[in-house]
Amino acid sequence: MTTSMNLLFITILLVAASTAIAETNMLQDLCVADLNGVKVNGYPCKDPTKVTPEDFYFIGLAQAASTSNTSMGSAVTGANVEKIPGLNMMGVSMSRIDYAPGGLNPPHFHPRASEAIFVLEGRLFVGFITTSGKLMSKHLNKGDVFVFPKALLHFQQNPNTATASVLAAFDSQLPGTQVVTPALFGANPPIPDDLLAKAFTLGTQEVQKVKGKFTPKK
Incomplete structure (x- = not known):
């Protein structure tokens, strides 16, 4: 292949690649979700x-x-594409989380989004765990902001005697939430007891006791 043909071939590849990238963005002003339509990585x-x-x-x-x-x-009160169809294709959503005194939003992660919280009222202890096992935690007061990286385990706790609340923002129209304990001990069909016992260094009776606290997801 000659040099000129090589250059032409490379140019065609670059144009095709740039076109493919550009077309991942919306090509119209809006795409309000048809919540009754068939989902293919999003709503029509x-x-x-x-x-x-x-x-x-x-x-x-x-x-x-x-x-x-x-x-x-x-x-947790979600304000995602399922509640606001106009968010479809925008890559953003919100939620509000309210905590009773001593309340906990237990360890969980969002597979499709990073999260930033703004403390509306009260005080919280929050944190996330890196893949190397390091805990990044902070005590927050009203007006503070804290960020949780995408897909990392994180939590929020209200260790105080007054209520608390936050607003959360996500860079996904439907972040998804996986809470660790019910996901493992409430799976349907159930994860074998001996597997969980070995993973958590528990006895099988202890595993069965924990499983009894969670209703398997349908």
């Missing part, structure tokens, strides 16, 4: 003639959620 676009301002509106973060019926004393 709603008929533009049926889009309304309500597709971009959500009032659910205005008031604190009740934590009285939660086992951990915390309640």
